Amino acid sequence: MEGYDLLAVAQHGQVQVDGVLERFFSLAKNRASAFGAEYVLLWGALEANTTGGKRFRPRMVFSAYQSLGGTDFEAAAYVGAAFELLHTALIVHDDVIDHDFTRRGVPNISGTYRDRARFGGASERAAEHKGISAAVIAGDLALFNAYRLVDRSGVDDVTRSRLLEVVDDALFASAAGELIDVDFATAIDMPRVDDILTMERLKTAVYSFECPLQAGAILAGASEEVITTLAEFGRDIGIAYQIVDDLLGVFGEEAQTGKTTIGDLREGKRTVLISYATSTAAWEQIEPLIGKADLSEDEAERVRAALVSSGAESFAQGLARYYGNRALARLAEPHIPASLRIELYPVVDAVLGRVK
Amino acid sequence: MEGYDLLAVAQHGQVQVDGVLERFFSLAKNRASAFGAEYVLLWGALEANTTGGKRFRPRMVFSAYQSLGGTDFEAAAYVGAAFELLHTALIVHDDVIDHDFTRRGVPNISGTYRDRARFGGASERAAEHKGISAAVIAGDLALFNAYRLVDRSGVDDVTRSRLLEVVDDALFASAAGELIDVDFATAIDMPRVDDILTMERLKTAVYSFECPLQAGAILAGASEEVITTLAEFGRDIGIAYQIVDDLLGVFGEEAQTGKTTIGDLREGKRTVLISYATSTAAWEQIEPLIGKADLSEDEAERVRAALVSSGAESFAQGLARYYGNRALARLAEPHIPASLRIELYPVVDAVLGRVK
Numbered sequence: 001m002e003g004y005d006l007l008a009v010a011q012h013g014q015v016q017v018d019g020v021l022e023r024f025f026s027l028a029k030n031r032a033s034a035f036g037a038e039y040v041l042l043w044g045a046l047e048a049n050t051t052g053g054k055r056f057r058p059r060m061v062f063s064a065y066q067s068l069g070g071t072d073f074e075a076a077a078y079v080g081a082a083f084e085l086l087h088t089a090l091i092v093h094d095d096v097i098d099h100d101f102t103r104r105g106v107p108n109i110s111g112t113y114r115d116r117a118r119f120g121g122a123s124e125r126a127a128e129h130k131g132i133s134a135a136v137i138a139g140d141l142a143l144f145n146a147y148r149l150v151d152r153s154g155v156d157d158v159t160r161s162r163l164l165e166v167v168d169d170a171l172f173a174s175a176a177g178e179l180i181d182v183d184f185a186t187a188i189d190m191p192r193v194d195d196i197l198t199m200e201r202l203k204t205a206v207y208s209f210e211c212p213l214q215a216g217a218i219l220a221g222a223s224e225e226v227i228t229t230l231a232e233f234g235r236d237i238g239i240a241y242q243i244v245d246d247l248l249g250v251f252g253e254e255a256q257t258g259k260t261t262i263g264d265l266r267e268g269k270r271t272v273l274i275s276y277a278t279s280t281a282a283w284e285q286i287e288p289l290i291g292k293a294d295l296s297e298d299e300a301e302r303v304r305a306a307l308v309s310s311g312a313e314s315f316a317q318g319l320a321r322y323y324g325n326r327a328l329a330r331l332a333e334p335h336i337p338a339s340l341r342i343e344l345y346p347v348v349d350a351v352l353g354r355v356k
Numbered sequence: 357m358e359g360y361d362l363l364a365v366a367q368h369g370q371v372q373v374d375g376v377l378e379r380f381f382s383l384a385k386n387r388a389s390a391f392g393a394e395y396v397l398l399w400g401a402l403e404a405n406t407t408g409g410k411r412f413r414p415r416m417v418f419s420a421y422q423s424l425g426g427t428d429f430e431a432a433a434y435v436g437a438a439f440e441l442l443h444t445a446l447i448v449h450d451d452v453i454d455h456d457f458t459r460r461g462v463p464n465i466s467g468t469y470r471d472r473a474r475f476g477g478a479s480e481r482a483a484e485h486k487g488i489s490a491a492v493i494a495g496d497l498a499l500f501n502a503y504r505l506v507d508r509s510g511v512d513d514v515t516r517s518r519l520l521e522v523v524d525d526a527l528f529a530s531a532a533g534e535l536i537d538v539d540f541a542t543a544i545d546m547p548r549v550d551d552i553l554t555m556e557r558l559k560t561a562v563y564s565f566e567c568p569l570q571a572g573a574i575l576a577g578a579s580e581e582v583i584t585t586l587a588e589f590g591r592d593i594g595i596a597y598q599i600v601d602d603l604l605g606v607f608g609e610e611a612q613t614g615k616t617t618i619g620d621l622r623e624g625k626r627t628v629l630i631s632y633a634t635s636t637a638a639w640e641q642i643e644p645l646i647g648k649a650d651l652s653e654d655e656a657e658r659v660r661a662a663l664v665s666s667g668a669e670s671f672a673q674g675l676a677r678y679y680g681n682r683a684l685a686r687l688a689e690p691h692i693p694a695s696l697r698i699e700l701y702p703v704v705d706a707v708l709g710r711v712k
Contacts, residue, residue, distance in 0.1 A: 126541075129541075148503070186486055
């Protein structure tokens with residue numbers, strides 16, 4: 001999700017969030033030094049995996065917060081940083097589950113530790129094991145401290161309680177989505193489009209859109225009506241985003257997205273596109289190529305052509321537009337202040353702008 | 357650590373802690389049902405891995421709390437339950453790291469899910485992967501909710517903050533210890549006795565003794581002096597406990613400990629016993645047998661005899677007694693109330709009673 005920028009979204013809170021995270025990691029590394037140099041390195045690796053992202057979730061917190069009149073940017077930065085750490089924890093453990101040693105071409109925590117162990121002369125198996133072990137530990141630290149950052153935001157008791165519930169909802173949903181995703185991998189039948197949307201929403205969209213927007217609104221003291229509508233907006237735009245993400249994973253421009261357009265096909269990733277294609281006559285051509293680890297660029301091109309001719313591509317585009325429009329309709333509700341609309345329209349545009 | 361009972365420690369708070377955990381899991385399963393039956397099953401597996409233990413850490417919380425005059429057993433039960441969930445999270449992820457599918461002879465979460473996937477026709481590799489994935493997710497849920505239970509204990513802000521810091525300390529130390537343990541596995545040299553004690557203390561003793569005792573004292577509103585002394589007591593008795601645990605892993609009575617006396621030797625576990633033995637003439641005999649996956653009972657008996665004749669056994673026994681006596685000396689300090697002494701002497705006795 002970090003691979004392409006929602007350029008239209010202002011860089012709200014970036015400096016403040018970076019500041020909170022910098023202080024957090026600086027304190028942690030300092031504290032870790034009493035436990036040995038290796039532990040400081042682990043915290044450093046976690047920090048490296050937390051920085052450099054687009055701070056997308058903190059921006060959602062700030063978008064809602066600022067447009068709803070919030071002015072305590074320090075508190076918002078803590079809440080934003082909490083979502084950022086939660087995101088780090090989830091991708092670090094997702095990579096453990098997927099046995100991935102890189103993310104967007106760069107070694108992740110597992111990869112960094114695997115490579116170090118290799119360099120130290122460990123066998124491939126031992127090196128991989130070392131990498132995965134370090135990632136399990138680092139993810140635990142990030143997860144736990146996501147909670148801790150909300151607690152340190154300095155807000156009143158009632159607000160803190162509600163924010164913690166939202167972060168809890170985020171993890172609760174993401175774990176459910178991850179479990180469904182794991183089940184997909186061993187399932188014999190291709191999951192239905194609906195099931196894929198549910199999985200993608202739970203695993204990623206809830207904690208990336210719904211919950212950060214809700215948290216920003218709660219922090220700003222918005223009415224229940226506004227909080228609910230924002231959550232619904234977040235759900236719809238989040239689903240649209242995931243569908244577009246699936247489209248870009250096959251039809252995108254690598255230079256723009258930073259993501260290959262062959263990886264998803266080689267991996268046999270269950271996406272809306274592929275699920276739809278199973279119900280079409282083109283499936284015969286596509287099926288033998290999906291999940292082929294050594295899929296060539298020519299073969300990938302054939303799959304892409306079949307996904308277009310079968311109507312799978314336009315179905316997915318239409319579905320993304322449908323959810324994008326639903327999101328817009330939420331913003332049109334009368335209780336949504338104009339400032340919030342002005343803030344969030346560009347988010348919808350940025351998501352849908354990717355669908356030609 | 358759950359394998360043998362500290363019988364002398366009263367069953368303080370067991371009912372209350374069980375009640376808190378029962379309500380917690382009942383709510384979680386109810387909430388999970390909106391995400392599908394599989395998610396309810398995962399929560400059920402987590403619950404099964406949390407219940408049935410000796411509730412050792414909650415008992416440490418209650419021991420300190422009650423002897424220091426605390427009377428809000430509901431709050432103490434929440435804090436105790438938080439440590440229990442933290443313990444579950446740590447062992448579930450420790451099993452992921454160690455690639456263990458059973459704990460004390462019973463399938464753990466990884467094992468349960470591996471076996472289910474096997475039964476469903478998955479390949480061995482896919483089934484193991486499914487098991488480990490489920491355990492990563494379940495451990496995350498337990499870890500996050502450990503924090504959440506402290507937050508729900510209903511105590512005042514200042515106390516809550518301090519309790520959260522203690523739980524944070526517990527995880528911070530345990531992660532450091534786990535990392536050192538992972539490093540031991542690939543290290544070429546046998547770690548020194550001191551390094552093993554540090555690792556065991558950080559990985560297990562801090563969150564099992566030091567932190568729960570501290571938390572109980574904080575909750576009871578004890579003086580800083582008492583809190584500090586209790587933490588020191590916890591550190592010393594925790595180290596003693598770990599040394600005894602290592603001894604029992606080789607010389608124990610399986611019927612009593614519920615733990616084989618050959619597993620540690622087959623695994624090549626780095627213990628105080630083994631580390632000491634490297635510096636003795638008996639090492640020549642021992643070395644080729646340590647970490648031998650198919651070590652026979654006869655060979656194990658030879659290792660045991662060499663560990664006795666080399667003085668490793670009596671060294672470890674002496675070290676355990678030394679730390680046990682240090683723990684007793686802490687309790688003798690004048691600011692420790694008699695009620696706390698009466699409560700904790702039996703804990704020391706129970707630990708040292710295992711050293712013949």
